[in-house]
Amino acid sequence: MSLRGDTIISRDFTGDVHKVKTTSEVFYTKANRWDEANADEVAPPSFSVDGVQYLYIKTGGVYLLATSRKNVSPALVLEFLSRVANIIKDYCGVLNEESIRQNFVLLYELLDEIIDYGVPQNTATDVLKRYILNRPILPEHLPMKSSAVLAKGVGKAPVISKSVLSRDTSGKKGEIFVDIVEKLSITFNSSGYVQNSAIDGSIQVKSYLSGRPLVKIALNEDLQIAGRSDGYNSYGSNYGVLLDDCNFYEHCNLDNFDIDRTITLNPSQGEFALMNYRTTREIRPPFRVTTSLNDSGAFKVELVMKIRAEFAQRIVAPALSVSIPVPKSTVSISFPTDNPRDGKGGKQGQASQPVGTFLEREKKITWTLKKVQGGSEHIVVARVSLNSQSSVSLKKEFGPVSLQFNLPLFNSSRLQVKYLQILNQSAEKGQNPARWIRYMTESSSYICRI
Amino acid sequence: MAPREKTKGEVSDLKAKLAAVIKTGTLPQPKDGKGGSSGKGSASATPKDTQTIKRGLFKSILHYMTINVDMSGLFTQMIIASTPTNDIVLKKMLYLYICTYAQQKPDLTLLAVNTLTKDCGDSDPTVRGLALRSLCSLRVPNLIEYLLQPLKTGLSDRDAYVRRTAVLGVLKVFRLDPNIVEELELELKLKEMFANDQDSQVVANSLSVLQQIVRSPQDLITKPVVYSLLNRLKEFSEWSQCAVLEFVSNYRPEDGDETFDIMNVLEDRLQHSNSALVLATIKVFLHLTIAIPDIHQQVLERIRGPLFTMMHNKGPEISYTVASHLRLLVERAPMLFSQDYKQFYCRYNDSIHVKKVKLKMLTSVADESNAYDIVNEICEYATDPNETISRESIKAVGTIAMNLGQTADGLVERLLSFLDMNMDHVTAETYIVMADMVRCLPDQVEKCVDALALLKSVEVVSPEAREAIVWILGAYGDRLQEAPYILETMVLGFDEDHARTQLALLTAAAKLFFKRPPECHRLLIDVLEKGSESANQDVHDRALFYFRLLKRDIQAASQVLGSAPPTTATFGEQLGSDLKDALFKEFNSLSPLYGEPASNFVAGDEEIEYEIDLYENAGGENGAQGGEDANGGAAYADTNLLDLSDDLASLAAPVADPQAQASAAQPPPQQAAPPAPQDPMALLDMLDVQKPAVPVAPVAPAVRLSPSPSMDAGKFQQLWGSLANQDSFVVSSPQVRARVPELANSMKAIGVITMASGGQEPVYKFYQYAQQEGANSVYLVELIANTQGGALSVTCKSDSAALIKPFASFYQQSLTSYVT
Structure with a gap:
């Protein structure tokens, strides 16, 4: 649904929500004017009207909305919606109103494979490719070769708008991007001391490698994770990168992670977060x-x-x-x-x-x-x-x-990707896929009190 | 109307084009230059061209379908145009189209069924799956017979893709006709697949289907099933894993070892990046260990980290979900999180909802060790540009102070310092919190009351804040020299004030009168005078009530009004432990987000929903009223009065005495308050002198209603049938709908008690009675309110022929003034 309230695509799976057609109207009214009396109040990400639950995310200038009559797990629905958003990105290059409008038949096709009768099915971008026959219409103004886009990294991390379905025009080599993106939250008190700080980091992988080769990613060996009783005893030592907590992508192999801090995986095509981490250790503010x-x-x-x-x-x-x-x-x-x-x-x-x-x-x-x-x-x-x-x-x-x-190029936690290997490349004709490792620090909540 | 005209044109245009394509394999010569995607008008179209043209046309048809333009008129053409075809893209579009309009055109759909069933036997599994999925999604009950065979074959298909689709097909059939599933013993087949199928998605789908079709899903949960699911957990997709874990969370292990086994298997799920999976795992952990407190505590410690990570690493929507769940845990065991309070500090870019939840958590975890840090931090939020957050912060400071009790000295000062900030809403909220605080912390009353001394009441605008100030002054006015004078200033603007402030002023003046009679009698007279002139029924009634109470029995009045201010340790708004438990049971659902159990916001019996659906499908809108019946089962009371009164008498009958009610609302009266320095009685005489100022107008001379009439349902029934003296009238007002909910209460104020009431939109009925004071005459009233027409039809009866007319006009007058 667009931010103006027009439904761009919709699909009714279970038929148990009455008068499905009116739900988008109900949603739009509520989302824009949650509380008549108080303009400061905005709609929460999920709400209930007349026994219908509305859950939505807002991304790329559109709403992705799900409705249900059941007491669903909001995390499941919202994660699923963000997964849908990622799949749309993977297939259409970008996620915005225009790309959805242009590719709606493809997206219907995708939706039918992703979810059936309200039960999520296949959501892996490259498995889906087997069932998808429509070709995407890609945004025109973007160059075909993604690396060219790298140069104009204006605000955010360079945007790679490329569909997993587009055939490579420039030879057979694939590409893989590994971005270490850290969001910084620091609060300084009025005398300039750091009162509270946190880094929310994420290793984002965008893979355009065909055939799911084995990829090995090594992080700093001095990486320590608090509260984990592994090869490292994290207490007492104050060197190294210390993380409070982290989580990993579904399909990665962590067998060696505790030994040499390497992660191996067969990346599916498309974009995903390999690892999310959080640390509240003291950091040097930029x-x-x-x-x-x-x-x-x-x-x-x-x-x-x-x-x-x-x-x-x-x-x-x-x-x-x-x-x-x-x-x-x-x-x-x-x-x-x-x-x-x-x-x-x-x-x-x-x-x-x-x-x-x-x-x-x-x-x-x-x-x-x-x-x-x-x-x-x-x-x-x-x-x-x-x-x-x-x-x-x-x-x-x-x-x-x-x-x-x-x-x-800046990274506050000093977490690093030491190397990135693409193994079992035998089938490829000598040419190595391009590998990109990029660092980026963004402010999340960077506050100085007076 | 212009857009509709236009779309109509589009429909017929598309129809013509489709017809042409069917005939000639190409489009007619483009006249408007708008033809399909590649409108080559040449006569010799290759099959390839035809395909492209068809695809283009189908695409625009689907486009209109998506934006809710009715395309069902093209049904026949669509089917003809696409048969026979081997173009799967076209097929997919056709099937999507058919599924959308099948319910509208069940007869025509029959034409397509043949193709669909044929495709179910296609050599390509993708086509088989597609056809089966579409076939099962038609939702036309008459066509079920055609899909059973393909469905059964599909369940045993060699390709997993088809089997997955078939499994969900069973559920779709079940929704249409549960009996068929039973007849074909599909449940058994599904159970077998659930246990043995090689493909994990098939297993996962069987699980979700079985959970919905089996009579008692609880029976599915057996030890071997749970173990086999957990052992192959990682084969499942992350979504299926969530479903499996949700299923497992209902399993009760036999002993502690088993619990540990399960937890060890699931341990690594906690570091998954999918928050849904982590929450599902947490639910399993928490529910498994609920009976083993020390392990439960370890679990809580273990899951803190992942929850904190997820609270910030994802989009605002998931942050809110995670934070809400975290809040639930924090409130169950605040001690465990008291070290982590910094995690709950609000971030600049947090959404308002996340900030609100974080404030609640900060409030919960505050204890002696961290309260000052937390309050210092929260004070920074008071200047937040968002007023809601600012108000919530102040509330949080107040709540923390109240929770800490004895050690709250400094915190109260922090709260009072908000008054210096000169921001309207900050000041207003501070007063509101203050009113709660004085009730909770008797030690702090002095400080709070002193802070009111400097109050410039005109500067406080918010009715809630004014109400709070007035309440404090009424309750503790004896401790503040200026109290009567502040109230006097406020009474000057009485007529402009909000009703709630007016009500508070009435009460405060009456209360303070017993504490400081000489200073307050003028105030009391003024406020009663103004109140009784008020157009607001509640204000008017309360003024009259106080007046009569004071006049009739000063001792009783002093008991009711002059009691010491109440103190309380906790407030009802805080989540009750019952509710917390209910929410905890529904962990990882919407309940923790809404803060209420599922029964409050989802339909209880889902079967009914689906059945209605079928009605609608078959016969248009006929089924609609079924839904209303389901939730609005309230007695309508047409002929049998007794039924109604039996059902509903309990609502109205017990509260008959307005005095008793008043004292119930106030704290229980303490032993007669010591007489004030000057005899209130004497002052009251002065009050009496002012009598003309307090009109008793509504009370007609002949009709004096007893404040506490009594009657039981049986007598009412009997009298209603026997009494002959009656009078009827109709009162009309556009306000009827708004007034109906409070009607019974407001009539009670004039001495008319509601025996029973009921009904639903748009008609409500009330049966009321009243008694003549000092006599035995009774009055009965039947009031039928029609909220749609805005009319109240009243029939009054009485055993006194002389009084029936005066009563009717008195009642009419009161009713009119209430509803207009």
């Missing part, structure tokens, strides 16, 4: 922020923020955005050296000069810094005019500062 608030008159406060990039010089964050809520009584904000009237930032010679914006409605200032190099330091200033007397309690309304960024 950015530090110090903020000061000074009264500059009864109704004026000056906000000075210093942002230091504490990572290696060779690494550049393509974009860093800093935002901070300001008090409700804020009238206007000026950025020194900028045009003070409109609050929009100007440039000051340097290309990397941060651009400040005051979002009047949300009462929030944001700065966007481009190409932040490791080791660099940036200072941003804002003069805030208020319509009430500045006071201690008023200053509480500032903050917290939140940072949004992504850092390619």
Whole structure:
């Protein structure tokens, strides 16, 4: 279903939900206006209306919605929906309204194989290929060869939009991508100390290798997992990468994991998370922020923020955005050296000069810094005019500062893929498939309190 | 209407094109340049071209079908166009089409059945499976006979793909006609497949089908079955594993060793990346060990890690699901999680729902060791741009303080500091929490009440917060010098206030009057005066009630109103342990997300649902009312009054005395409160002087209803039949629907008691009675409310010929003022 509420494809399996046709309407109304009285309330990911359970995920600008009359396991339904989303991605290259519309016959075909009468059947991308006859219509604007896309890694990890069904035009070699993506959640207290931190990491594999060859992936040997009584005694030693917990993909062989930290698997084509992990050990934060608030008159406060990039010089964050809520009584904000009237930032010679914006409605200032190099330091200033007397309690309304960024090539946990081998390649004609290992750190909840 | 016209045009356009393709193998010369995907209009179309054209046409037909344009008119053409064909793509589209419209066109579907059954014998297993799946999905009861043979063959097909489909086909047939499954002994066949089939998906499908068709699914769970399933668990797909584990979670091992065996086998499932599988495993673990407390505790410790990982590693939807389940566990054993409180800190990018659940968990795990850390953290959320989160945070601080009791000093101060933040909703929520807190923590009353001294009541807008403030002032006004004056200011704006604040003001003024009579009598008079003039029935009634109570018996009034404020240790809103257990039983389902057991939100008897479905299929909308009957079985009370009163008398009869009710709502009256320094009686005389200000208008001179009439159902029945004096009238108002639910209660306030009531949309009936005060005359009322027309038809009867008219007009007046 599109975000505008149009059903793009739908399938009724068990026929026990009455008046199936109205469910999309019911869902759309509820999802958009959960509570008439309070706009702050939004619909939870699953809800019940008239004995029909609605479970949905929102991804790629569409809703994937499932309805049931039973007390289903929400985790099962939601995981299944995300699996469906992945399959659509695998087959159509991308998941969005357009790709679904263009490929709806293919998707009906897929759906029929994936689920029958409400019971999930086959969900492995390459097993499904056996039963699928329709060809996908791929988005046109994307180049056929995925590696070309790598170059323009703008915001997120490079997007590979390629269908598992598309035949390789460039010779016989396959490709495999292994992405180590870490999401960073750090809270600094007002004096700049790390109060709470966590890394949620994931090793994402996108495989376009044909014939499910055996792949061996080795992680750091000094990797330790808390609370596991394996070859390593994780207590007492403070070197190495220590994880709190991790989980693994269904079809991987962990027999040697406890011995030499290698994982072997026969990757199915398509995209999946090989391993998810979490650690709350102390980490070195990539950015530090110090903020000061000074009264500059009864109704004026000056906000000075210093942002230091504490990572290696060779690494550049393509974009860093800093935002901070300001008090409700804020009238206007000026950025020194900028045009003070409109609050929009100007440039000051340097290309990397941060651009400040005051979002009047949300009462929030944001700065966007481009190409932040490791080791660099940036200072941003804002003069805030208020319509009430500045006071201690008023200053509480500032903050917290939140940072949004992504850092390619940077990895905070120091978890590494030491090597990636593709074994039993005998059948292939000498040419090695391309292997890509990429690191990426993203901010999840990077908060500095004032 | 324009779009419909357009789609109609499209339908006939497609029809014409289909006809042309059938005839000539190609499209007619394109006139509008819009023809199929490759509209080559040449006369010599190759079979290949025809195929492409057909595919294109089918595709657009399916497209319209998807967006709910009725394409059933093309049924015949679709079938002709696609037979005979070997093009599987075309076949798939055709079958999808047929399955969608089979119920609308059962007769035409018969035409397709032949093709379908033939395809069930195809040499390609994919085609066999496809045909069988479609055949079983037709949902046309008359066609069942055609699919039984293919189904039976399918169950023994050599290809697993076909067998999987056939197994699910059994369930589809079962939904249409359970008897056939029994006749053909398919259950036995399925059990055999469940036990022996080589293909794991076949086994998994048999499991889910068997669970739904067997009379007592519990009997399926035997030790050998469970063991064989667990031993080959990893052969199953992750989804099937979930189903298997859900099944196993109902198994009760014979002894501890067996429990450990099962847990060892499943141990590695906990580090799976699929959250559904992990939750299913956790459910097995928890249910297996429920009787062995120390192991149960170890299990809880073991599963913490995976749950925390899943709470953040997935999308917001799964985060919420995991967090809700975690909350359930946290609330069962907060001690175990008290070290992990930092895991529950909210993240900037958490969804609102996840944040809410996390706040609940933080509240649960807070104990002496971590409460200050937690509260410091939560205080940061009070400025959250989202008002709901901000309010929930304040509530959480309050709850933590209340839970900790004696050691809550500092926490209460944190709470009070929210008042300095000058944010409307923060202030409002703080007052609301404060009202709860003073009830819970008598030690903290002083602090809280002092904080009210600086209150500028006009700045507080939210009715709930105003109500809370007024309540505190009423209950503890004796400790705060300013209390009467704050209330006085608030009474000035009485008419603009929300009804709930008005009600609170009435009560607070009346209560405070007994504590500080000289300062409060003016306040009380003002508020009673304003209240009795209120258009709101509740406010009006309460004002009159207090007035009469004070006037009639000052001692009784002092007992009712002047009692010490109640204290309580816990509040009803917190999850009761019964509910927690119920939710725990339904772990890994929607119940923990909704916080209520499944019976509250899913239909109890699913069989009925399916049967209705069949009705609808066969005869259009006839079956619809069946559904309503199922849930709305309330007695309708047409002729036999007694039945109704027997059923429902219990609802109304026992609460007859408004005073008793009032004192039930208030805390049990304590021994007569010591007389206040000045004699309240004397002050009350002054009150009496103000009499004209408190109108008794609604009470007509002749009719004075006893506040506590009594009558039993039998007598009512008998009188209704015998009384001759009667009067009828009709009151109309658009508000009837909204007023009906509270009708019985509000009539009780004027002395008319509801003996019985019942009915359902749009008609409700009420049988009521009243008694003349000081006399034996009785009044009986039959009230039929039609919410659709907005009319209340009333018939009154009485044993007194003189009083029937005045009573009828009194009743009409009261009713009119209530519903309009």
